[in-house]
Amino acid sequence: MRAVHRAVSDLRRGTPVLLDGNGECLVLAAAETVGARGLSDLSGIAVGPAVLLLSLPRAAALLARPVAATAASSVTAEDVPVALRLSPALLAPDSLRRLADPVAEQMLPESPQVVPSPGFAQALSPAAIALAKIGRLLPALVAAPASAAAAARLGLLSVSVADVLAYPLSAAASLTRVAEARVPLAEAPEARIVAFRAADGGIEHLAILVGKPEASGSVAPLCRIHSECFTGDLLGSLRCDCGPQLRGAIARMAAEPSGGVLLYLAQEGRGIGLVNKLRAYTLQDTGLDTLDANRAIGYGADERDFRVAATMLEALGFPRVRVLTNNPDKLAGLAACGIGVEGRVSHLFAANGVNDGYLATKKARFGHLMG
Structure with a gap:
């Protein structure tokens, strides 16, 4: 875990790292952060041509339609990366950032050459994209x-x-309680916050305990994954x-005789x-709607890992819960x-005139139970 965490930090700083697949290696740099020094280091140790690795949804959004179709026809799963061979003119920091960022002005070569497997071991490219995602970087790597x-x-x-691919499970399994305090809230004067941290020292996840859910007896406590x-x-x-x-869940738990537990996870967006x-x-x-916008950046529709929530619930002593949610994926994940999971409690709020399309997308494309 420490090696993965350090590798992510280096990528975020623009420093290349080496990805080792049992002796077959790739040198990697994040397209959105790498500078001239990093590209010089990469070029100095490369033993083959550099390519831009992209997750397939991002490639489909970035490349010209015929090229994207060619790339898609040569792979069998959405998360298999596609490689775009880079000309020397594009192997520069500003050009790479514009290629990587779907919001920026695009700079495509006139005839981009897509190479789904450019001589790299098949196992290395998905791990490279996974490493970028762990760092919340655009999944675009030189x-x-x-x-x-x-x-x-x-x-x-x-x-x-192996360490990169094992990281999500290792991070979730290593979560430990590191701090706890009573924090009265506007919607719940009797509340406590428990902080959890993984062994890599990354960002903390929080559990908000409203009332005394540990005293719920034979009734599974109310739980919200937020x-x-x-x-x-x-x-x-x-x-x-x-x-x-968020506020509605806390108020709802405060109205419960035994309260509830809200897991506040560091999984933004x-x-x-x-x-x-x-x-x-x-x-x-x-x-674009929410789902397609995420895919255009190169991420899946939902990249959250509910093993984090399960580990926290086990550590808090809640093996059974009633889940306050409209999302069936949370029920299945737990x-x-x-x-x-001993039941679902609906958690609906009216549209506000701005988020109407967002809520409609939740129902139509994410399968949320909005009725």
Whole structure:
């Protein structure tokens, strides 16, 4: 976990890292952050041509339609990356940022060459995209074959494919309680906040305990899984219903005889992060809905990992819950992780004139139970 966390930090700083797949290696740099020094380091140890790795939804949004169709026909799953061979003119920081960012002005080569498997081991490219997503970066990476020895000479960090792919499970499983305090809330004067941190020292997840859910006896306590939303929860944004859902859940739990537990997860924008959510908002303003905007950036419709919630519930002593939600995926996610889901409690709020389309998309494309 430490190696993955350090590799993510290096990518966010624009420093290349080495991805090691049992001896077959790629040197990687994040297209949105890499500078001239990073590209020089990458070029200095590459033993083959550099390409731009893109997740397939992003490639389909970025490339010209015939090229995207060619790329899509040569792979079998949405999350298999596509590689765009880069000309020397495009191997520059400003050009790469415009290629990576769907909100920026695009700079496409006149005849882009898509190479679904450009001589790289099939296992390495998905792990490279996964590493970018762990860092909440645009899943667009400059990549080239390289040797571990050459990377070591430059002091580049090496991380294994196995560690990257195991990271989500490891991070969830290693969550531990690190702090707890009584925090009276406007909607729930009797409330406590428990902070959880993973072994990699990353961002914390929070559990808000309203009343005394541990004393619910034979009745499974009320539970809400709420992904943080800076714009909705803190600023009162009208684009979503997150703020009303958060405050409404706390008030609903305060009205319960035994209260409830609200898990406030650091999974902004369904797991894509705040910066990418703002990019998605810009794309939504051009006519895309929530799902298609996420895919245009290169992320899936929902990137959240509900193993985090299950680990927190187990640590808090809640093996059974009634879930306050309209999202059937949350019910299935908790059940798949061994939490007993003993019922769903509807959690609906009226549209406000701005978020009408957002709520309609939740129902039509995400399968939320809005009736």
